[in-house]
Amino acid sequence: MIHTAEYLFGKQGYTQTTIKDITTRAGISVGTFYFYFNNKGELFQHLYDEFAKKLQIISDFALKKSDLGVIEGFCRYKAAELWTFQQLQEIAKTMLIEAPGFDPLFEKKRAHTFHKSNERVEHIFKNLCKHGHVHIQDTKTAALLCNGSLYSVVMEWLQQNRTQPLTEYAYPIIIFNLNAFQLKYVEEMVQTYITETISDIDTFFHFNKWV
Amino acid sequence: MIHTAEYLFGKQGYTQTTIKDITTRAGISVGTFYFYFNNKGELFQHLYDEFAKKLQIISDFALKKSDLGVIEGFCRYKAAELWTFQQLQEIAKTMLIEAPGFDPLFEKKRAHTFHKSNERVEHIFKNLCKHGHVHIQDTKTAALLCNGSLYSVVMEWLQQNRTQPLTEYAYPIIIFNLNAFQLKYVEEMVQTYITETISDIDTFFHFNKWV
Amino acid sequence: MIHTAEYLFGKQGYTQTTIKDITTRAGISVGTFYFYFNNKGELFQHLYDEFAKKLQIISDFALKKSDLGVIEGFCRYKAAELWTFQQLQEIAKTMLIEAPGFDPLFEKKRAHTFHKSNERVEHIFKNLCKHGHVHIQDTKTAALLCNGSLYSVVMEWLQQNRTQPLTEYAYPIIIFNLNAFQLKYVEEMVQTYITETISDIDTFFHFNKWV
């Protein structure tokens, strides 16, 4: 039923999807739905929490490698995010695009996740500044710009036909941001980092499935 | 009535705002509303068209200056966008954040405007490539990244308390993008371009009011 | 529609009567119902207020006569109450019997009306005590007993077949209470007072119809 809800929310949007739509398609009764969730919003919250958790799990995994250099870390983090959005594309559409609009209660949750992601990136930048790799005045805005550039590609991909894998956009996105922050890099290494990350995650995921 | 609709959509969201909300607040009857618009969606479309038109008008004005250099053009374009979003902040929230979610019909329109904006930026990049200022492989993705970075700041600003003017973010956004595309610039000049643009638009707007 | 609601509430009870029952029988749409009342409870409140108001109007009228003696006043008051319950028998059933059970919000209103009626009777008793007509220690409980004896007859009548007019019970009820409070009376006069009151009210009502 949860999978059905993800599918329908992604396809028709949260508001346009009725409880009956979900239950009929999932082959259960309305009562059963309300046995597991108190209301429609609670289902959405659950989906969102799962979404945020998965995003976290993959990012954590990608950064777990030892002797992680600045550039490599950045590449792995971004590649991992793209891989996850691709994996969760059905529900991602609802989470990233529709969700902000329909419920002030939920809006808080979304804002919180978004800020956590921003803080994460900001933290990376602050570290880079401290080690003299780069000079950024307003790290908060910098994080926003960095995340925003990635999200714009993800959203465009979600709203278009998704012909090619989202992860193929990792390279231009990363190069764009490395340049933006005037970080020095070797093009071939960037590509290697990305490929390795995707491969690592695929293997990890194949054996663990969100554990 | 149109202004009331903008206000209420921005405050409560499109779905949460009823026709009666709008007409009561605007001091007209429901019947009168349906004399001017065939349905709720048409009102939104109208608002959206107006929004897109205004965005266009200000961008056009900002780029009308003679002897416009590459960097100056970029600065003026971005500053103009920010100025407009700040000016139209009430409805901008609905247009940028909520709209994508609630109707496939609107979605097309929104996508169209977004693509036009992207194409505009892409066009700039293609020109830059042609004159050898910069080397960009995938100009489409580049435009997406460039726009996305700006939008992320706008959205954050719209959803937060909006204490400082949105235009104050012009400088970090522009620097971020100029670096990202490895364009050479003089920091003082960038700031000057921005200040001049804002000043020009203010004057223009003071006399013309969206004409 | 209001009359339909009164009829159905009286026949099936408040809870068992759906909005659709009312609207279908009244030949209007559900939407129309909600145009006039915000919810089911509000309709009930309205019915109750009307009920209480009418009870008040008739009592006031019955006691408006000049040179009203103690016994006559008591007789007229009780006769007037019975006449009103008979007149409003459909809704009275809901108000007196069902209402106390289904809504704490409404319960307050009901309690208030009930207390006002009690206070009215209590006030009569206090006056009687002052003029030495009777000696009652606990006038509050006395009023309760007096009202309760009448209500029990009304309720029984409402729940049974209602073959004879409720007003025919006025005489035994009044005699019962006059005795209970050891008031001296002439049997024939009591009967005359009752007959006169009913006749007065019938005439008044025929011309004024709840004003």
Next chain:
Amino acid sequence: MIHTAEYLFGKQGYTQTTIKDITTRAGISVGTFYFYFNNKGELFQHLYDEFAKKLQIISDFALKKSDLGVIEGFCRYKAAELWTFQQLQEIAKTMLIEAPGFDPLFEKKRAHTFHKSNERVEHIFKNLCKHGHVHIQDTKTAALLCNGSLYSVVMEWLQQNRTQPLTEYAYPIIIFNLNAFQLKYVEEMVQTYITETISDIDTFFHFNKWV
């Protein structure tokens, strides 16, 4: 579980109390409930029967005394009723106040009990008439008035704060009715009868607990 149901019906009312409310609070499963009762109504019927039976038991006990005079019998009967209502106050509220409203099936049962109580009182009155103690024309209405006056005090007590014991109202209620039927009595004796009855029942109940 039965006690839980009594408690919840008394607190929230029959309609507002769900089967789940009862089973959860009683620490049993819904299935178990339906093993003992076929449906919600049957539980209520059971509660009602128990309630009526207890009322009967105490009344019977109170009247079992030998050499019972007319006045003493009346006093003992009324005092016993009040004692029982006080004892069963939780469920009494539902039985006396709410029950009449929600189901024609219950209504019959309630009416039956009420009539039995009335007949009992009527029987007393008929005896009094036969022995010339009193002259009552319509004994049925008389019984109604007599019972009604007591019920009104009970209901008021149930709906208010219940600060003082219900049995303290026995004296005014009885005096009221003795006067109403023009029965001669000695005030001190009435008070003695009441006190004795309460004391007898307390002792009986202490050893037998509804047997």
Next chain:
DNA sequence: AATGAATGAGCATTCATTCAT
């Protein structure tokens, strides 16, 4: 005996839209 997940008919309420005046 006991469990509790599953059922689904049924209800109050909303709101974009219509149309007679």
Next chain:
DNA sequence: GATGAATGAATGCTCATTCAT
């Protein structure tokens, strides 16, 4: 041009009851 009462399909949610285990 303007009004606003009327419409009714559609939705989220409840809860007594069932039944496989």
